[in-house]
Amino acid sequence: MDPGQLPGRDEGRVNRDGPASVEMAITQAGTSDVRGEPMAYVLTVWCEHHSKGGIWMLKVLSPSDVDAFIERGFVRVESAYDPQDALAAQQVVWRHLEEQGIVQNDPSTWQKPLVRLNEGYDSPEFERCNTARLADAMEDLVGRGQLRQRSTTAWGWWPVNFSLGSDVPWDVPRQGWHWDGQHFRHYVDSPEQGLLVLCVFSDIAPHGGGTLVVEGSHQVVAKFLARHPHGMEHKAAIAEVVTTHPYFRSLTATVQAEPAEPGERIERFMQPHVDEDGITLRVVETTAHPGDVYLCHPFLFHATSQNHRHVPRFMCNRTAALKDRMRIFGPSDSRRLSPVEESIRRALG
Ligand SMILES: O=C(O)CCC(=O)C(=O)O
Numbered sequence: 001m002d003p004g005q006l007p008g009r010d011e012g013r014v015n016r017d018g019p020a021s022v023e024m025a026i027t028q029a030g031t032s033d034v035r036g037e038p039m040a041y042v043l044t045v046w047c048e049h050h051s052k053g054g055i056w057m058l059k060v061l062s063p064s065d066v067d068a069f070i071e072r073g074f075v076r077v078e079s080a081y082d083p084q085d086a087l088a089a090q091q092v093v094w095r096h097l098e099e100q101g102i103v104q105n106d107p108s109t110w111q112k113p114l115v116r117l118n119e120g121y122d123s124p125e126f127e128r129c130n131t132a133r134l135a136d137a138m139e140d141l142v143g144r145g146q147l148r149q150r151s152t153t154a155w156g157w158w159p160v161n162f163s164l165g166s167d168v169p170w171d172v173p174r175q176g177w178h179w180d181g182q183h184f185r186h187y188v189d190s191p192e193q194g195l196l197v198l199c200v201f202s203d204i205a206p207h208g209g210g211t212l213v214v215e216g217s218h219q220v221v222a223k224f225l226a227r228h229p230h231g232m233e234h235k236a237a238i239a240e241v242v243t244t245h246p247y248f249r250s251l252t253a254t255v256q257a258e259p260a261e262p263g264e265r266i267e268r269f270m271q272p273h274v275d276e277d278g279i280t281l282r283v284v285e286t287t288a289h290p291g292d293v294y295l296c297h298p299f300l301f302h303a304t305s306q307n308h309r310h311v312p313r314f315m316c317n318r319t320a321a322l323k324d325r326m327r328i329f330g331p332s333d334s335r336r337l338s339p340v341e342e343s344i345r346r347a348l349g
Helices: 063-072 083-098 132-142 217-226 234-244 246-251 264-269 339-348
Strands: 011-013 023-032 038-050 055-059 074-077 114-117 158-161 196-200 212-215 280-285 293-296 315-318
Touching (some): 063 132, 074 132, 217 234, 234 246
Antiparallel strands (some): 023 038
16 A cells, blocks of 8 residues: 555544534554565544543544444453453452362362352452553543542452353353343433443353343333333343343243244344344354453343353453433533433434
């Protein structure tokens, strides 16, 4: 490619959402490497302009990441923290497992297919995973300054998936589907769970125990919660969605109610399905590398999956509460809507 044909510097793109912010891609073109060899490179940095302070803030997520989050309900942030730090932190979890007689170098001690460590850890290894890249990516989705805490001192809890369901063919589960938030009453604008944050500390290959998510399900839940302005208890809300929405009724049906041939549920639920409101739903496996984080919409349905890889899956689900209720109703204030708020407003039409 002739570097002369590359786009110029400082290409701006004005967002249509209003005057409060402007998004700009700074594109830098170069012509040679350190040895003087001809080469071409393009560096794109996403920024947001804050009219209040008159400053430009760097963004981790690109506009296409944000669009995908709004539509699908999740985005993968690669190397949100350093993979080496993730593996060092995994060792800390192994030390806690060893207190229960589960030893890393002795697979004969990995008797339980799934071990839950219902606690949060704070050690130098985890502290290094509190990166600005992760916090900034979270704020790209909930709004600058909107997280109650940008970092955490409680990395947890840990459903360590050693080999769940490895004795039966891999399938889309019928049980365990939920969105998070046992600890509060659910409203469409609840602030207690700004995001579902799935932090990965091991390699997760396909069928390796990665959390399953239902792409698009955040839109179904947004519509459901908006129909319940007095709020609902968590368990009751999930129970109602999975009994009233045809896709979720089938997804969670017992074998007796809806028997399926081997592989039939994979074919059915892992292909896009458009529901009666035009929402595209699909079960997706979150495969990842150590250091990756899946930032998911707080309303996203998800479930534990089978692990057929014999590689223990280390993931913890970190909280991300918001300072304020989300701005779902009425005119928005001078602050631009966050992608989480935007996705809910769009789902409600
Ligand atoms: O084990 C998993 O992959 C899912 C965990 C989960 O459902 C949760 O953290 O809410």
